[in-house]
Amino acid sequence: MKQTKAQLKIQEMAFMLVAVVFFFALIGVFVLTIFGQKLYEERNRIAQERTISSIVNLADSPEFRCANSKSNCVDGDKAIVLINKTNYLNFWPFSSLSIVKSTALYKLEEDMITCNMANYPDCDIIKIYDKKVKNEKSISSYVAFCRKDYESLDQEKGYNYDRCEIAKIVAGTEIITATSE
């Protein structure tokens, strides 16, 4: 009789332990899932921020930056003369570099008007260079795009002034995989 009672107590303890362990295991799994998800999101966010900040640094480089110490601003009149300058092909660590004006952000690439000396500034995209690599991932960031504009008050008189709009600076990075090497 005593033996049976002891067995019952052991059984009781075992059930209790199973329940408690199950309870904490569930909570643990739940918490881990949430934290794991947040960690993953945070990792992606930080990675994105790092690439974007590298583009912001690019916009602030002497080749692009606007007068008047404007941060995150590209001088369109500087950018247009950089088109196809071969000296810059290996200067920046990007496989392609272009500036897309905000008016063309949602246009298909084949519909965009590529800028050159003749049609600037009435164009959509300034292609600084493109190494035309096979696998490329593009990152982009918003920048102010400023240029000197002229407004005529009448047929003879007018003023120069700074006109700024918004553009996206798009930099491509070559993705090298084991097969591509």
Next chain:
Amino acid sequence: MNQRKKAQQEIVGFVLIVLIVTIIGIVLLVMSIGRGDKKVQNSVEISNLLEAGMYYTSDCATNYAPYYLEVQELIKQCEGDRGNNKKKCLSKIKCEEQGKKYTFSFAPTHGPWEHLAPSGNALQPLLVASSLRTGDEIFVSDIDGFVIYKGGSTADCRMGATGANGYGSPAIAGFYNDNKKLISEHNLRDFENGMKVPSGATRLYVYIKEYGQYIKNYNDNTGECSFNYRINRQDITACEEVKDNSEISVCSSLSDTLKRIVEENLRIGGDATNKAYRMNIYYETYSDDESENSQENNTILYLEQGNFENCNSIPGGSHTLTMSDFSSGVIIVELELCAGNKDSSEDS
């Protein structure tokens, strides 16, 4: 035996209760997390958009055209004018206002285009009107002044030569096209009863005319001619459009410009990945006093579009504008998006 059974039942019951409570707890927790307000995720991309947007050139000039204000200047001016709507953007006059009288004056060293170097030494003629169309009617009044030539001859700007030798021209008005080709030439006084713009003419210039060998003597002339001018344009649509837009306040212009920036750069609503946006611009003092920093009191502009419900994520960014070295606070611009699917923040 009965006692044993009872104990076993109690244990099973206890375990069941623990299990049920655990499952219900987890379900409630998941639901509460799923339904709760999403935390705004700081997005560098949106902050960059705001920073770049601060330099965006608006269509509003308050001092003189074309000194159009950047968005950051508009925000500061709107902050100073909060609630009053007194500060207006300047009129953007592309063509003369219908029927408005303008006064012109010019020195008699200005001749017709044909008398500029190398054929003569006249200065370029005075441009009075441009973008003319056939049928527009021009009126001139109050022609006044004299032209004094080096040799002593004088001419009345309205009537012409007054001296005994009869040399000297009155003020002349020439209709030209955009290539500066003369279409027709008239005495300025002929416009007193109105003159229709002839076919092919797009500009009206006024000048003095020298003749013969004297076309190289414009630089010797002294004196001044003045007159009043007005125009009745046949097609005034363009002028009216401009006039309608000219009386907006800086705060309205700020609102329009920011809407344009957001809608041009972030697709909102419809099939777009972003369902809605809200933008808040407010002044924040350096003071710790919460009443002073209440957003309601300090809001400069609040914009929103779409419905901020069931957002998968809320990417947002902010930008801070300093007022001046002596200011006791800063202006904060915040933008939040309601993203409809997971990739929206990247797409944005």
